[in-house]
Amino acid sequence: MRVGLMTREYPPNVYGGAGVHVEYLSREMAKLIEVEVHAWGKQDMDTGVLKVIGEEPWSAISEGTTAKFKASLEALSLNLLQMTSLGKIDVVHTHTWYVSMAGFWAKKLFGIPFVLTTHSLEPLRAWKAEQLGSGYQMSSWMERTAILDADAVIAVSHGTKADIIKAYPDVSPEKIHVIYNGIDLDEYQKTASTASLTKYGIDPAKPYVLFVGRITRQKGVTHLVDAIKYMPADVQVVLCAGAPDTPEIAAEMRAKVETAREQNPNIFWIEQMVTKPETIELYSHCAVFCCPSVYEPFGIINLEAMACRAPVVASATGGILEVVVENETGYLVPFEADPVTTFPSNPEQFSKDLAAKVTAVLEDPAKAKAFGEAGRRRVEDTFAWSAIATQTVALYRSLLAEMAEKK
Structure with missing residues (x-):
């Protein structure tokens, strides 16, 4: 055939x-x-x-x-x-x-x-x-x-x-x-290497929140940026975010990041496409991976993060509900969606809720580690x-x- x-x-x-x-x-x-x-x-x-x-x-x-x-x-x-x-x-x-x-x-x-x-x-x-x-x-x-x-x-x-x-x-x-x-279980594994963190100026000794995805309404990255002001002021935030859908959303993203940096200067925005080995390193050492999508039929990035033993905080929507298990591999963040756009009806509340769950993971390293181990087992068993x-x-x-x- x-x-x-x-x-x-x-x-x-x-x-x-x-x-x-x-x-x-x-x-x-x-x-x-x-x-x-x-x-x-x-x-x-x-x-x-x-x-x-x-x-x-x-x-x-x-x-x-x-x-x-x-x-x-x-x-x-x-x-x-x-x-x-x-x-x-x-x-x-x-x-x-x-x-x-x-x-x-x-x-x-x-x-x-x-x-x-x-x-x-x-x-x-x-x-x-x-x-x-x-x-x-x-x-x-x-x-x-x-x-x-x-x-x-x-x-x-x-x-x-x-x-x-x-x-x-x-x-x-x-x-x-x-x-x-x-998910490729052999390729996506936790690695000890931190060369990519050093390359992009990230301090391996300090915890960081990670986002990986395109700059598009669907992926909800601007909601995560808005959430930064509600997170611990000293946490590092790494945004692997490129390929904006339009010049308008690119400009909106830049303005939001600049505003967030006024409160937290530890924001690392990697705008170019990172290599697969670099992405695996970033997944492997993050304190928490955040997927704030407002529409997500599946969300393969959550699998990648879980395979690298990263705890996940993700929006409770679409196929994410079948990947991330609440309070087992991470936390799910619900939001009330507009029936036409699927955007959060109350975006500020969604950002606050994202920040609260991210902060909960940051403040409980033992639970974060348990989430990461459970995530790896889940991808091995199912995906x-x-x-x-x-x-x-x-x-x-x-x-x-x-x-x-x-x-």
Whole structure:
């Protein structure tokens, strides 16, 4: 069997959880079946079982406009271009709306099963209009068209399955399959090295709160920055935060960090992409990892932190509820969400609540250590990539069997 994995992100061009997911899923599935990854950008690799093919959007679009809707037009053009190389695969499997129409067209043109993994849902991300402009209407149409026509939809959590049914009530619940994200247990382990801390000016002898993620409304990083004034004044705060969605949110983030530094100068904002070994070091030595997402279908960063034995404080939303166990691997922070934006209805209270739980971990090192150990056990028991790959390949085989029966 040969599967075509369609993705916007693939190493070295990874900026979010979907890219991490495809990187490890493709590697593990290549041990079981033939895998082709079709990604954006200049990619060309062939190991015999894992092949990576890169394509660029149409230059007439990329060079023809700077409007915010450009990203949606680029996605549509690239999805069309990818049709030229999908005729010889057995199953097409898309990740995120950026490539969803490639799966839709591959099914229609070549008669192959179409699997779609949803890492987030456009109807639940109204703030994306800030990033995509009027192109948000196109991204929403592309996602809806594909998800309604897919032969199988993979939800990365039970919470995401519920969101799919809510956002797209015409989708049959029977075709939605919950398969979690995973973690490389050998790669993500606590390390004694502190070279990365020294590199970025962080004092290894003093506790620090860590955030890793993009500067986007979804990840809630500005709420964490607002929470700093409610934390102990001498705690270090490390923000591995880059790739802002828009210039506006980048400017907002900068202003908030500058304001927070007036009370706590020990804020280290790492704006560039850090390497994987550096990230593992930062996870390994943090006093607490904080995930303040306001919308999170899964939250793979929590797995990464837990695998490195970091205690976690995370917002009680979406798939995070299936990863972080309250008072066992960390603390969950609930908030009342606006029904349209999913943003906290009372952002100041959310920031205070985040700070209170972070402070509780900082003030109880023994409990923090117990949280970290329990987190490692949890990822080992539930989230190994080998198991995720096996479940995914089994789904492919069932779809191919159903197709053979119909013939």
